[in-house]
Structure formats: C-alpha cells, structure tokens
Amino acid sequence: MLNNLAERILRSEKSAVARGISLVENESRQAGELLKLLYKNTGKAYLIGITGPPGAGKSTITNSLTKLLREKGFKVGIICVDPTSPFTGGALLGDRIRMQEIGNDKDVFIRSMATRGSLGGLSKKAKEASEILDASGKDFVIMETVGVGQSELDIAQTADTTIVVLVPESGDAVQTMKAGLMEIGDIFVINKADREGSDTLGVALRTMLHLKMTKQSDRQVPVIKTVASKNKGIDELLDLIMMHKKYLEANGKLILKRKENLLKQINELVNNRLENKFWTSEKKSTLSSKLDEISSREVTPYDFVDELFRNVN
Amino acid sequence: MLNNLAERILRSEKSAVARGISLVENESRQAGELLKLLYKNTGKAYLIGITGPPGAGKSTITNSLTKLLREKGFKVGIICVDPTSPFTGGALLGDRIRMQEIGNDKDVFIRSMATRGSLGGLSKKAKEASEILDASGKDFVIMETVGVGQSELDIAQTADTTIVVLVPESGDAVQTMKAGLMEIGDIFVINKADREGSDTLGVALRTMLHLKMTKQSDRQVPVIKTVASKNKGIDELLDLIMMHKKYLEANGKLILKRKENLLKQINELVNNRLENKFWTSEKKSTLSSKLDEISSREVTPYDFVDELFRNVN
Secondary structure: OOHHHHHHOOOHHHHHHHHHHHHHHOHHHHHHHHHHHHHHHHHOEEEEEEEEOOOOOHHHHHHHHHHHHHHOOOEEEEEEEOOOOOOOOOOOHHHHHHHHHOOOOEEEEEEEEEEEOOOEEEEEEHHHHHHHHHHOHHHEEEEOOOOOHHHHHHHOOOOOOOEEOOOOOOOHHHHHHHOOHHOOOEEEEEEEOOOOOOOHHHHHHHHHHHHHHHHHHOOOOOEEEEEHHHOOOOHHHHHHHHHHHHHHHHHOOOHHHHHHHHHHHHHHHHHHHHHHHHHHHHHHHHHHHHHHHOOOOOOOOHHHHHHHHOOOO | OOOHHHHHHHOOOOOHHHHHHHHHOOOOHHHHHHHHHHHHHHHOEEEEEEEEEOOOHHHHHHHHHHHHHOOOOOOOOEEEEEEEOOOOOOOHHHHHHHHHHHHOOOOEEEEEEOOOOOOOOHHHHHHHHHHHHOOOOEEEEEEEOEEEEEEHHHHHHHOEEEEEEOOOOOOHHHHHHOOOOHHHHHEEEOOOOOOHHHHHHHHHHHHHHHHHHHHOOOOOOEEOOHHHHOOOOOHHHHHHHHHHHHHHHHHOOOHHHHHHHHHHHHHHHHHHHHHHHHHHHHHHHHHHHHHHHOOOOOOOOHHHHHHHHOOOO
16 A cells, blocks of 8 residues: 555655655654655655745745746655644645646646644754655755745755745845845845845845855855846746755765755654554553642642653653 | 853842843753742743844844933843854844944943854843843833744744834735735834835735634734834834733733743653653664665665664663
C-alpha cells in the first residue's frame, strides 16, 4: 500500500503527491514510513525559499518565477506556508486564482500548509513536504513563507537559496535589519520598485550588506528591483538564483549547507517524538487535576514539572 | 544565597532583578530554584503585550504608555523581545536613548531579551522574566515584541491584554489578516495616524473585527488612532486597556486566560527539559559520526532517529 504510494509519487502522479503531503501534514504514522521509502530519491531538487513582510508581493514573485522556470522546461513544486487565521480560512482569493493558473500545469504542484491550530512542527512538515516534491521529480521546490517571525525564517532557511522580498514601504532599512531578515537573505528583492523610495531602500540595503560581507562572507549579496505584477526583473532574479546555485556547488558549500539543515531536521524529529512519548494519558490527567492548584499558586509550575519527571522511567 | 537574591527581588532592588533575569536568560540551574521561591508572590502584575510589524512604533508607544502609567503612580516593568541580528548587536540607538530616559526612574525596569543564537525557549524565558518583574512589585509588565512571526505572537499571547500596533502603510488590512495578527489583538492601534491611509485601514479593520465578533466573541475589539511620537491618543489607549482589564476580571475570563497560559508554560518547561535530557554526549557523538551517511542518503534521518530512540532507557 505504502510501497504503491511511493512508486506513484516517484512517477510524479499528482494525486499521490497530494496524498503523501496530507500524510505528512496530519502527522500520520505512515508518513515516516513513506519518507523512508522516498529518501534515497531526494536531494535532486533545488530548494528556493521566499520570505519577507506581508504585502511585499511574495506570491506574485513565486508565480512569475514559476512561469519562467516552466518556460525553461523545469518542473516546479511550491509550498506556501501560511499562518492563516482560523476565521478567514485559508489563502486569499486573489492569490488562489493567480496560483490556480499555474497549478493547472501538470508539471507544477502547489500546496498551502496553514498553521491552523497547533503550530509545533510546521517547519518539520514543510521540510517533509519538500522531500515528497523532490522525490516526485521536481527540479525546483519553492517554499514561500508569509511573515518575518522565527518560524517563517526557519522554514526559509531550509532552502538552498533564500530570497528576501521587500517593498519601498517596508519601513526604513534599519527596521528590516531589526526583523532579522538581513542574516538570511542570499538575494534581496525590492519589489514594486516603481514606487517611491525604492532607490533609498536599495542604497541602504547595499550599505548594510557590504558591512556584513566584510565581516563574514566571501560573496556580495545582490539586491535587485522587480515589479513582479508586470513581470519586470524576473529574468534577472532567476539569473541571480542560478549564479548562487553555481557558487554553492563550486566550493562544496551546498553540501555543507544541506548538512546543517539535516541537523535541524533531526532535532525537530527528535523533539516531536519526545513530546508525544512524554505526554501519556496518565500525565495529561495529572496535569488537568493539578492545574487549579498551580493556578492558585499553591504549587509552582516548576515543582510540578519536577514531579512529572520523577515519574518518568 | 538564592534566598537572599529572592528577598532582594521582592524588595524591588534593581540590581537583584537584573541578576534574576540574567539567570533566566542564561538558563542557569539556579533560575528554576529562584522562580520557585518567587512564585507565590506573582500573579499581581497585569501583563500587557505589544506587537505588530517592524516600524510601527511599538517602542514609542511603550515609552509613552510607561510615562503615563508612572504619572498615575504605577510601577512598570518592560521586556523588549528583539530578534536582533548578530551583526548589528542589540537595540537601535534611538530606541535605546528614548528608553534610557524612563529607565532612570527607580520604579521602571527595562530589559531587552535578544534571540541571538539559539532561539528555543525564548517565550519561556520572556515569561519567566515577567514573573521576576511581577514578584518585584511591578503593577504592569509590558512585553514588547518585534515582528509578526509565531514566536513573537506566542509571547504577545502570554499577556493579559494584547495590543496590535499597525501603521497606515502596514499594507492593506487583508495582508494584516494573513499575518495572523487579527486573532490575537484585544486592542488595535493605528499609530502614525496623521499619515495618509489611516481612515481606510480603520474602516477595514473594524469591518473584519465585526465579522470576528459575530462569530466568536461577546466583546467588540476596539480600534484607536494614535500619534505616539506626539503623545496623541495614549490616554485613550490606557483607558481601553483598563476597560479590557475590567472586562476580563468581571466574568472570570482573566483566570481562564491565565490558566491557558500556564498550560503553555508547563509545556515549554517540559520540552526544554526533555531535550536537554535526551541529547547525552554519547548521542551527540553518534549523530556527528552518522551525519555523513545520512547526508549521502545511505541512511535516512527517519531510520537514524528510530535508532537513537531504541537506545533510550
């Protein structure tokens, strides 16, 4: 049954890929087995992370970039990680319609992963979904993440090339720096560059990236302008991605980067399993029966956790 | 020694409070013991979370709000959670200078907690720091978080009242929704409201919040305009905070909310401890010796993790 699913994923059947990602998303027991079967067929896709503040036009860039990759004959998988609110229920209609257009292509697979409910393990799940797309023969997997928080940054960082998308209105560059985006970008895009302020932002970004370079890297991080809605600058963006790919491959950095990501992945697998193993139904009921006492400060949460651990083993 | 430190914290000595938070921040063994000693003296401070996208003016609002709380005779603790980049090294100079002014007041305590290096447990640490400030007799503890990612949202949500700060340029309200901010705000602030677009944003926010209310709440979430740099609207903001406080206290919701936060806190304490316990030096060295095989896809990370767990107990 799982062998059959794995084979169908390797043959790139859309319904099988969708099923595989659902297993991952639902943290099904079968997911681990499926990933084991597929693992030796992974590592071929090149992972592109796209992140940046809300409203920067990441979806539009993903869309234009995908079209261009398709024109060049590459197969593309897309994972949109979306901290969607429960009451709006999913991706925005506009994005969805835009995406549907490319999604009809048999060599493009798009999947949204929302943070609905439990957030734990989202970057684990996104990584595992990318492995399924990788095994299904996609040449490029794009991970698009909304927001500039740590979980989104974590996901973007599992990519081989991380693109940070900003807009002239993203606030002064200093604020961008504060949000931790400066560290993770391999390529910076100033989108909606036909708006006022794009030159100022460009100069500020370059200055800061130059400072960074002299400190810790042998590669100048490029900054380019795009107007993704008009398809402007997308060719140049793809050229920069390809240059970064070559740079990583030429000096063994790609292997190193992927090893670091592997370490993170193993850590998350371990944490996930530890947590599931620890919270037996017995411990859960101890917690609910003691919560009032902790809440009224008769028992401290620190002593309570000590107690939980005394009963382990 | 720790008893002495605890007593000095209860007497609100700044140097002791600083030392206590450092223990928490460095995950010292003594931190847990200190928090146990202080726990029965906590639960008195009212926690205010302030979050929103970079550049929205959160620091300025924190600053103005603190001054106003001081005028009314309240003691204030401030924790700024700042995903600062390693190469810029800390808070922005402007923020720092502004903050220094209020920080000289003996009844104000300000502490920045950066996400430098390991990010795990940041919300655990921030929560523990707020307990120390609480025990030291602060009437209000403000937790200011930069960014709109999940870790920042988690921190903001440990507060009793969560304030989401936006600016007219925050992008259309739809994008805000996408960033998951709509769920967590008890009060929405449109700061820099003298700029163009604040009315449009206000209407859009109110419409969405109204939708939300009809679905799941008995309270209309207020939206107000401020110009924090000119101290405009800060009185109204404090009134809204006090109204929300009364609302929570009147119908038992505060106790319920704090119980939920307690559950999260216990979860984080457990995860932290599980992780530290699991990664013995033996397991760490197994990992480094096997990493190459996993990286070259001879062994899958899933089988490797299975193996690690077989050796547990």
